[in-house]
Amino acid sequence: MMQLQQVDRRTGLTKKEFLNEYLHPNKPVVFTDMAEDWPALHKWTVEFFKTRYGYLEVPVYNSNYSKPGPGYMTSDRLMLFKDFLEATENGHSDLRLFLFDIFDPAPELREDFTFPTVMRGFIKRFPFMFFGGEGSEVTMHYDIDCANVFLTQFIGHKHIILFPPEESDKIYHHPFTVKSLIEPESPDYDKFPALRNVKGYETILKHGETIFMPTRYWHYMHYLDFSFGLALRSQSNMNTRARGLFNIGAHYLIDKACNMASPKRWHNWKEARAYENARPFEGVGKR
Ligand SMILES: O=C(O)CCC(=O)C(=O)O
Numbered sequence: 001m002m003q004l005q006q007v008d009r010r011t012g013l014t015k016k017e018f019l020n021e022y023l024h025p026n027k028p029v030v031f032t033d034m035a036e037d038w039p040a041l042h043k044w045t046v047e048f049f050k051t052r053y054g055y056l057e058v059p060v061y062n063s064n065y066s067k068p069g070p071g072y073m074t075s076d077r078l079m080l081f082k083d084f085l086e087a088t089e090n091g092h093s094d095l096r097l098f099l100f101d102i103f104d105p106a107p108e109l110r111e112d113f114t115f116p117t118v119m120r121g122f123i124k125r126f127p128f129m130f131f132g133g134e135g136s137e138v139t140m141h142y143d144i145d146c147a148n149v150f151l152t153q154f155i156g157h158k159h160i161i162l163f164p165p166e167e168s169d170k171i172y173h174h175p176f177t178v179k180s181l182i183e184p185e186s187p188d189y190d191k192f193p194a195l196r197n198v199k200g201y202e203t204i205l206k207h208g209e210t211i212f213m214p215t216r217y218w219h220y221m222h223y224l225d226f227s228f229g230l231a232l233r234s235q236s237n238m239n240t241r242a243r244g245l246f247n248i249g250a251h252y253l254i255d256k257a258c259n260m261a262s263p264k265r266w267h268n269w270k271e272a273r274a275y276e277n278a279r280p281f282e283g284v285g286k287r
């Protein structure tokens, strides 16, 4: 059956330890204290965002984001930030704010955190925020730009499941996309037999903790409470940078265009390909 090992949790991790034990071997880790000196940790509350930035119009997403059809990979609608926060902070709303660049309209918020010093190559122009209500899910994907991600958690808890890039076939990577078909919290081994042989990681991320997800790592997130996160991204080298650009160009455009032309057929074709790629991994470990 699917094997999930707990992500290491480290306090006081030095740069040297991080490079040797995590960045170079491409292994995830939770830093318990990377953000401990950030003003953001205490300052960024729901009230703070509502009163200071409630007037912003934000593009919100719901769970149609990953389903084939007109809602595919597009934002649902615009809302006032204040209304979005009201809808999600206590309720059961599947609305999410994804890759939210609040720092464009509110550059002063950049003073409230610092970029990690454990590696170089941070893309300082694009810190992003993610917001979601209790119960909302971010389906299994990897980040199209192939960056390393340092995601710091605020307020509530998030269950995170990760798979390394070399496990892509076993989790039914949907070709021409950065998506997988599986629901990792309730794996369906009849539908996806190769899943029995997959190995990954999991953790529950808490307020103030930062998870490092190496380049091209698959990630799934389940908001156990209302929470938000700040994602800081870095590019390790020219290779991953080039790969990211290729992904954005080829995959994204082809996928969008084919979904537009014939959503059902394109979805089915990708699904068939994902099954074919997983077939070699179905046998091993079967009971
Ligand atoms: O926290 C989230 O809602 C999603 C985070 C994510 O996918 C990312 O940081 O790449």
Ligand SMILES: [Fe+2]
Pocket (backbone or CB within 6 Å): 141, 142, 143, 219
């Ligand atoms: Fe992501």
